[in-house]
Amino acid sequence: xxxxxxxxxxxxxxxxxxxxxxxxxxxxxxxxxxxxxxxxxxxxxxxxxxxxxxxxxxxxxxxxxxxxxxxxxxxxxxxxxxxxxxx
Ligand SMILES: [Zn+2]
Numbered sequence: 001x002x003x004x005x006x007x008x009x010x011x012x013x014x015x016x017x018x019x020x021x022x023x024x025x026x027x028x029x030x031x032x033x034x035x036x037x038x039x040x041x042x043x044x045x046x047x048x049x050x051x052x053x054x055x056x057x058x059x060x061x062x063x064x065x066x067x068x069x070x071x072x073x074x075x076x077x078x079x080x081x082x083x084x085x086x087x
Contacts, residue, residue, distance in 0.1 A: 006047035016041060019050040020061045026052075027062060028074035 004012045013019035019041040026038060038052035040059045065071050 004047065004049060006044055006049065006051070008044065008046060008051070010044075010051040012044075012047055013041075013050040013052075016043075016050055019052060020059060023052055023059060023062050024065050024071070027065070027071050029078060031075070 004014070006012050013022060023038060023041060026032070030037075036054055038054050039062060040053050040056045041050050042053055042056070043049070044051050
């Protein structure tokens with residue numbers, strides 16, 4: 001990864017598409033469903049890069065990934081992967 005930091009101490013993403021990919025990956029890997037999950041990406045005034053946040057309206061890409069079933073399919077795939085790994 002690249003070496004940038006932010007005074008907020010949050011993880012820094014270099015661009016919006018990267019942060020959105022991470023957001024969707026997180027949702028695919030974790031059984032998120034509550035208000036404490038990260039749901040959006042924003043550009044930070046302090047560092048000029050992107051962070052994830054649990055506040056604000058849900059990110060468009062994430063919202064589409066959930067409503068299209070992409071997240072659920074990914075979760076299902078990950079569950080199978082985990083089963084195979086445990087053997
Ligand atoms: Zn920042």
